[in-house]
Amino acid sequence: MVLLFFLIFAIGIGFGFSELPHGLRLVGGNSRCKGRVELWKNEKWGTVCDDHWKRETADMVCQELQCGPVMEVRAGKLFLPKAQEAQPIWNLKCQGRERTLAECEEDTVDCEDHNEDAGAICEESLDFEDYQLVAGPSRCIGRVEVKYSEKWASVCNAGWTLQHAKVLCQEIGCGRPILTKGSCSKDEQGTGGIWPGQVECQGSELSLKDCSVTPMEKNNCSHKDDTWVYCEERFALRLVNGESSCSGRLEVLHKGSWGSVCNDGWGEKEDQVVCQELNCGKAISKKLRAKKNFGHGKGLIWLDDVHCKGKETSLEQCRHRFWGYHDCTHKEDVSVVCLEK
Structure with missing residues (x-):
């Protein structure tokens, strides 16, 4: 019989339904830190009688719920919807040494109905997730x-x-x-x-x-x-309108927008830096590239007079005019064709 119980328990974990509701909550407020106090006990959610309800106990509840300090000790009946008639009322008396509400002892005093439910308003925790x-x-x-x-x-x-x-x-x-x-x-x-x-x-x-x-x-x-x-975008570049990511009209990303690069001063060293940054093979010659047509850009022209030494790992490291300063039209947009790796 014991073996059967553990087998059922293990299966329950596997399907994610082994965990039963447990703990403490505030119900009926406009946040998790305000409302009627409800405690999970004897496999039921029940309210707490307010006969022994005091600020120190409410503050402990606020801490247990990871809210800020208690701001107001309230009657639970003020928080809607009201507790269901079938819900038990836990008669708890705390001594002040407990760390959780569940550790408080049962008392013989009985609350007659849910009009005597305990409630609390805690300061909201400011920590963000x-x-x-x-x-x-x-x-x-x-x-x-x-x-x-x-x-x-x-x-x-x-x-x-x-x-x-x-x-x-x-x-x-x-x-x-x-x-x-x-x-x-x-x-x-x-x-x-x-x-x-x-x-x-x-x-x-x-x-x-x-x-x-x-x-x-x-x-x-x-x-x-x-x-x-x-925030500035991390520097990025791409080749567009080509047969693959290794050929096309060159565009660079700046301030969240893609723009063209002017071909003033552009040569083989600049080609090779682009091909290397895109993880492609070597750049092909201007003569072969001239037969390709990748169209003209229509938006921004971000870079002009780009000069690379050939050892740069990114086009960002090459010299150029200030971003957006140029004397070009889109007829002068740079195109690059690299071999596939």
């Missing part, structure tokens, strides 16, 4: 959001600096921060909650989670103050 850039034109530009109390919320721009943006840009694999600002248009603004915290970064942290978190001094931010961050 994750963060992201959203609504931007690329993964390196967007509105900053943090996942807080299991929901995504905007971050107020108050106190946000390029030091904070530097940590964020680096962690998501983008280049240096170019700009950080508040939302200027309705299209840039969030629609959900606003995180009531602030991060304090020195700029040397490896993760935004390594920065200290403090409550916002004056939580008067609106979505007009949502933080936007512009």
Whole structure:
């Protein structure tokens, strides 16, 4: 019989249904840190009688739920929906030395109905679980959001600096921060909650989670103050309109946009740097390349007067004019043809 029990238990684990509900929760509030106290006991969720309910006990519940300190001790009947009539009422008396509500002893005092249920309002924990850039034109530009109390919320721009943006840009694999600002248009603004915290970064942290978190001094931010961050894209290049990724018109990525390269001063050394960076074979001669037609670009021309020594591992290391400065038309777009490896 014992063997059969363990066999059933093991099968249950395999199918992911062995775990029963357990623990502690606050129900009926607008977050997990507010509501009527409910405790899992004797394989049932039950409420807690408020006869012995006091601030110290409520504070222990807040800590157990990893919320902030208790702000208010409330009657559970004020939180809707009300507890079901069939739910038991646990009559608990805590001595002050317990670490969890479940350790408190049963008392003989009986609460007659759920009008005497205990409740609590805890301060929300400001720690965030994750963060992201959203609504931007690329993964390196967007509105900053943090996942807080299991929901995504905007971050107020108050106190946000390029030091904070530097940590964020680096962690998501983008280049240096170019700009950080508040939302200027309705299209840039969030629609959900606003995180009531602030991060304090020195700029040397490896993760935004390594920065200290403090409550916002004056939580008067609106979505007009949502933080936007512009990080540089990591340098990238590609060959387009060719038969493979090793041939075509050259385009480079800058500030989230792809643009052409002017052929002023372009030669064999520059060709070879591009082919090597794309992990292709050697570049073919200009004469053979002249027979190929990869069309003209239509957008930006990012680079002009590019000069490489031939030993560079990336076109980014070659000299060129300032980004976007040129005296070319798209008829002068660079094309490169490399052998396949």
